[in-house]
Amino acid sequence: MSASNAQQYAETQIQQALVDGLLAEGFFDKVETEWFSAQEAESLIGQLPEYHQLVSDSAQRLWRWHYDAKAGLALVMLLRPGVTQAWEKVPGSRVLQQRQQGQALAWEALTPQRLIRAVYQGMNALTDTLDADELTAGQQVFLDALAVSEWQTASSVDHRVDTQRLLERSPAEFFAIMEQWASLLDRPYHPTAKAKEGMDEQEYRAYMAEFAQPVGLRWVAIPRERMLCGAGVAEGDQGPVAWVADEGLRQRLDAQLRERGLADSHVAIPVHPWQHQHALPKWLAEDFEAGHCVTLEVSDERWLPTSSLRSMAPVDGSAHYLKLPMAIYSLGASRYLPAVKMLNGDLSARLLHQARAKDTRLVEGLHLCDEGKWWAYMPPEATLFDEAPRHLSAMVRSYPQALLDDPSYRLIPMAALGTPLPEGGHHFFDDWLAQRGEAITAQTVSTLFGELCECFFDINLRMFRLGMLAEVHGQNAVLVWKDGRCDGLLLRDHDSLRIAVSRLEQHGMQDPCYRIKKGHSNTLYHDDLEALLFWMQTLAIQVNLSAIIDTLAGHYEIDAASLWQVMAQAIDTQIEAIPFEDEDRAMLREKLLNAPGWPYKLLIAPIIERAGGPGSMPFGKGETTNPFRQAGCAASHDRKIDTEENVAKESEALERKSLEREAQESVA
Structure with missing residues (x-):
């Protein structure tokens, strides 16, 4: 990939995460914005050829904010209804700055840094304490991180990770390559992750x-x-x-x-x-x-x-x-x-081993790194x-x-499954289906994703029932794959095991007495399972599995909503199969599948608010949509999807894509 293409790719990826994050965190909730349908904005869209081509869904809206009315400046974006949030930027569309020059309009595409400066300018103009072009310490911290993220992302995507012949390599070699693959994105949906x-x-x-x-x-x-x-x-x-x-x-x-x-x-x-x-x-x-x-x-x-x-x-x-x-x-x-983190990790490891002794499925499927x-x-x-x-x-x-000696095993950091390669053309599901001798179709891809979800939730919900939940974002959670099947889950970084002590005690375990600095908030202790569920909704689903869905949908040209339906079915199946108390089972179905809204882990605002300094990754709690309801998984929701029709169409598209790829490879 050329340097200019790498820079453009980096800016596109970061811009998507930045805009979606700003929307989800409510940065624009208190400013006056305009929303136009394609018909209502026909005169504007006519001046924007790239938007004219992208407007293919009647649900899309042209969004405009006059962030500096005196200078005639406005931000313009093309948005569409999202799954994990109400609105998201249409992928591939650029953020434009509109400048009023007399009766004419001038347009300029903004980089992520230019965009966030415009947002700061508009936000600061609403306060009495800052000049519009003056930055707070926290705003500067985030802007600096954004600038670093841009050049480092471009540097990474300019380098090609060798992902060919994955299953021909030893388990250790395979694992090393998958770690390289996972590193390309770091954390999904975080604009400064890299x-x-x-x-x-x-x-x-x-x-x-x-x-x-x-x-x-x-x-x-x-x-x-x-x-x-x-x-x-x-x-x-x-x-x-x-x-x-x-x-x-x-x-x-x-x-x-x-x-x-x-x-x-x-x-x-x-x-x-x-x-x-x-x-x-x-x-x-x-x-x-x-x-x-x-x-x-x-x-x-x-x-x-x-x-x-x-x-x-x-x-x-x-x-x-x-x-x-x-x-x-x-x-x-x-x-x-710090030593205190590793001390807490030792305490967590003891709990995890106790949990394995209380559930035969965890004995078989929950693998643990020794971090003592x-x-x-x-x-x-x-x-x-x-x-x-x-x-x-x-x-x-x-x-x-x-797991490293037996050639039938493979360790897959789940982040690698949620990271698209910059050059495209490959996903581990390609290797997985080839190993099974199956064709690449929407149905076979959905089947693999369903098996992954069943394994993932089988392990995590069993731990959850006992009163604990590991930090299972894509970097810490490692899928254990054996002979073409999901065999279990491997956990690392035990110091972030989150617990509900009352439930631990109900199952014969005790408070590990984590070492926590007095007067400081902590995310390890929770009053009950409902409070603990926040981490499954955010890190496990909105970060880890959501990134896998988006990557699969993009790579295989599958409707993402159909994959959310697959996940919903896997969750519902495991809730029924695992021996929860009736009250817990009802709570899980209500909070996960039926509730109109979900919690959301804020990313941008907490970094700006803390403005640097010591401590672990800053975060806050917000609210967003329930992705399962958005994807049409709840019976009461009005957004239905004809799954069989979609699968048929997507299979035809995948077959065409597969033939095109084979033709390109033969030419190469």
């Missing part, structure tokens, strides 16, 4: 998963007496070396420790090179100067970045991965690795909530060995 602030272009290309560049980790020795360790670390443990170092590296590290007289008193832990260069001198300079922490002159280049950036995959196919702190700014938060092997620098005067120590720590994350 922004990794603090890295220049050379560092970005060196450390992002999609570029598949080996990373040379540094090693630092820290005193045993100034260290906290995880539940999986035994007394006298050799540290991460025992799990991730080959014989050559082990000998080099041992030699360095002996030469410096540290062999008996210190433990060597790996450090990301970016962290060693940028963060440790800022946060722990005094500890290094005092000799408490010592850099060892050893480099370890056997690692590849994964989709989460600070998690590293071994190049030798080992089951032992690394998670390391990186003080880059991403999704409105610094990516450090961790080491964190902790000076005697520090607390769990201090900033500096959290920049020097390491976790060995061990994947179930059998």
Whole structure:
């Protein structure tokens, strides 16, 4: 992809997420806007050839906001009814600025940065405290992240991830490629998700998963007496070396420790090179100067970045991965690795193992990474909530060995299924259907998606019944695929297991007593299952599965609403099959399938409101539409879809597309 095409692709992707986010979060609810049907806006649309071609649905509306009436400036967009929100930008359409020049109108397409500046200008003009062109600190923070997201997205899509012959590769090689694929988008629907602030272009290309560049980790020795360790670390443990170092590296590290007289008193832990260069001198300079922490002159280049950036995959196919702190700014938060998070992860892991013992299906289908092997620098005067120590720590994350050794298994980060490739032409469902020997049709694609949903909700709703829900957005939730079937779900990042204590106790489990800073809000504890459901509606469905639907719909030219119907059926089936109490079953059907509205996890406004600073990813709670009702899944809803007719039409279109693709490949 050429640099100009990559930039255009990046701006198009970000613009869609930005406009949809602004609409969903109600940024325009308190300003006076105009809505026109195609007929009502015929004179305007006639001046906009691209809109004239895109207006193909009577439900679409031309939207206009005179954000600076004195200067004759207005924003104009083409919108359509959405599924996960009431209105969304018509995909492929640009946001235009209209300028009144006498009796004539001049038009200009806006980039995401130009758009958000116009929005700020219009919003700030409504206040008494700001000039129209003056930015608040939070507005500048978001604008900066948007600018970084644009160039970094363009850099990523300019590089092609090799996704050919996926099922011919080993399970470890397959997993590494799927992590690269998942990294291309990072988090769907978040306009600044790709922004990794603090890295220049050379560092970005060196450390992002999609570029598949080996990373040379540094090693630092820290005193045993100034260290906290995880539940999986035994007394006298050799540290991460025992799990991730080959014989050559082990000998080099041992030699360095002996030469410096540290062999008996210190433990060597790996450090990301970016962290060693940028963060440790800022946060722990005094500890290094005092000799408490010592850099060892050893480099370890056997690692590849994964989709989460600070998690590293071994190049030798080992089951032992690394998670390391990186003080880059991403999704409105610094990516450090504090001991308190890992302590909470140990507590969560204990609960997850208890849950597996209470449900035979969870024994079979719920797979867990071992995240109990961790080491964190902790000076005697520090607390769990201090900033500096959290920049020097390491976790060995061990994947179930059998899932990487058995060639019939494949591990698929669900984010990869919800990430379209920039060049198009491929989705893992292509490989999946080929493995089954089935043709690509709307029906077969829908069948695979249905099987995925049944497996996903079978595991998550069983955990939910027991009073817990993992953070199952697409990056943390890994689909376990075996011989062409969804076999289960693998969970990682256990520190975000959310719970309802009353329900845990009902099933014979106890409050894990998470370590939470006094006076600070938390998202781990919830009063009941209804409160816990927020995370299933938002992270599991609106983020994870919704992105998969949009990607499948775009790649296979399938009506997205039909896939929402498939998901609704899978949810309803699992609600019936899992042994819920009648009251819980009724609550789930009402809140998930029948309620007119759903909660919505705000993305843009919280970043602007917090204006930087420490803490995890900022978020807020809003309201949006119920996607199942929007997609015609509820009997009382007036938007019906003739599923059989749609499937037939879509199958014909897919067959044509398949023939065209074969012709193109034969020419190539």
